[in-house]
Amino acid sequence: MGYTAFHPTYETLIFRIDRPLVVTVSEPTASPLLPALDVAILQGTLLSWYQRYGRQLPWRQTRDPYAVWVSEVMLQQTQVKTVLPYYQRWLTVFPTVQGLAAAPQQQVLKAWEGLGYYARARNLHRAAQVVAQEHGGAFPTGLTEVMALPGIGRTTAGGILSAAFNLPFPILDGNVKRVLARLMGLDVPPQKALDRLWVLSESLLPPQQPRDFNQALMDLGATLCTRRQPSCTICPWRLYCQAYQQNMQSEIPVAEAKAPIPHKQIGVAVVWNDQNQVLIDRRPQDGLLGGLWEFPGARWSQGKRWQPAFIANCKRSWPSKLRWAIA
Numbered sequence: 001m002g003y004t005a006f007h008p009t010y011e012t013l014i015f016r017i018d019r020p021l022v023v024t025v026s027e028p029t030a031s032p033l034l035p036a037l038d039v040a041i042l043q044g045t046l047l048s049w050y051q052r053y054g055r056q057l058p059w060r061q062t063r064d065p066y067a068v069w070v071s072e073v074m075l076q077q078t079q080v081k082t083v084l085p086y087y088q089r090w091l092t093v094f095p096t097v098q099g100l101a102a103a104p105q106q107q108v109l110k111a112w113e114g115l116g117y118y119a120r121a122r123n124l125h126r127a128a129q130v131v132a133q134e135h136g137g138a139f140p141t142g143l144t145e146v147m148a149l150p151g152i153g154r155t156t157a158g159g160i161l162s163a164a165f166n167l168p169f170p171i172l173d174g175n176v177k178r179v180l181a182r183l184m185g186l187d188v189p190p191q192k193a194l195d196r197l198w199v200l201s202e203s204l205l206p207p208q209q210p211r212d213f214n215q216a217l218m219d220l221g222a223t224l225c226t227r228r229q230p231s232c233t234i235c236p237w238r239l240y241c242q243a244y245q246q247n248m249q250s251e252i253p254v255a256e257a258k259a260p261i262p263h264k265q266i267g268v269a270v271v272w273n274d275q276n277q278v279l280i281d282r283r284p285q286d287g288l289l290g291g292l293w294e295f296p297g298a299r300w301s302q303g304k305r306w307q308p309a310f311i312a313n314c315k316r317s318w319p320s321k322l323r324w325a326i327a
């Protein structure tokens, strides 16, 4: 079956599904990891696949860097279907970066409620204040300036700059790590080969179409090159994918040794005064559920009495404001 992919940089690429037939390439991109010809074909086939099967997502309908930024932050460790309703609501409540910067933190955390990883919301809020105060409300376009904003690492910066401004910065989120690890047949966990994966992501990026290419790479990871049972038989990269060629999709990416999940028992108390006011406390800004309100509590160790630790915590938080009458 014939297959034609058009790519403006590399003219027209024509393939068969089982093997390349004719490839016409002009000025191919050099890559330390892949022959230039392969890079051109990988770019062309992925862009062509994306044109046909790419997902229609609301943040792809805009070039507003603020809206793109919100989507990128929400999508960190969260699936698209979960993010969709939050994204729409967020832009209704905070339609501009200035609006977000001026909002009280409690309103920001409330709008984020249910998405988890609240540090993302606190960082987004702080970063909006930096953009409003230090950049006059205009999202910066330099990688260094963007990465200096709270909560934005290299992959989020690349995602925003390529999607909003079509600038040639690569990405390397969890899905992309998996795709590229399989493509190159990586024999170590991706975390141990980040430099090589970044080089590959950058080498594959066509300078004229970074926006579409990065979005296509994300879609490939989310829809075909899934963690379990990837759909290799319909993948545009199967001819070049080392994992597929060696039937090692279930072994790659190599799993990282997992740290044990910490297990803590926390006791909480409902404390009220003679006016029926209930005591609640705000968690520290940094760390789990930072900035949210909670009943006061303390760690509870097996076989130990809980009240002394609880009272010590409360005395630290409110020295002189509480009197104790606990049996």
Ligand code: SF4
Binding pocket: 179, 182, 183, 224, 225, 226, 230, 231, 232, 233, 235, 236, 237, 238, 241, 242, 243, 244, 249
């Ligand atoms: S051929 Fe399979 S394993 Fe390789 S990139 Fe495509 S979907 Fe992923």
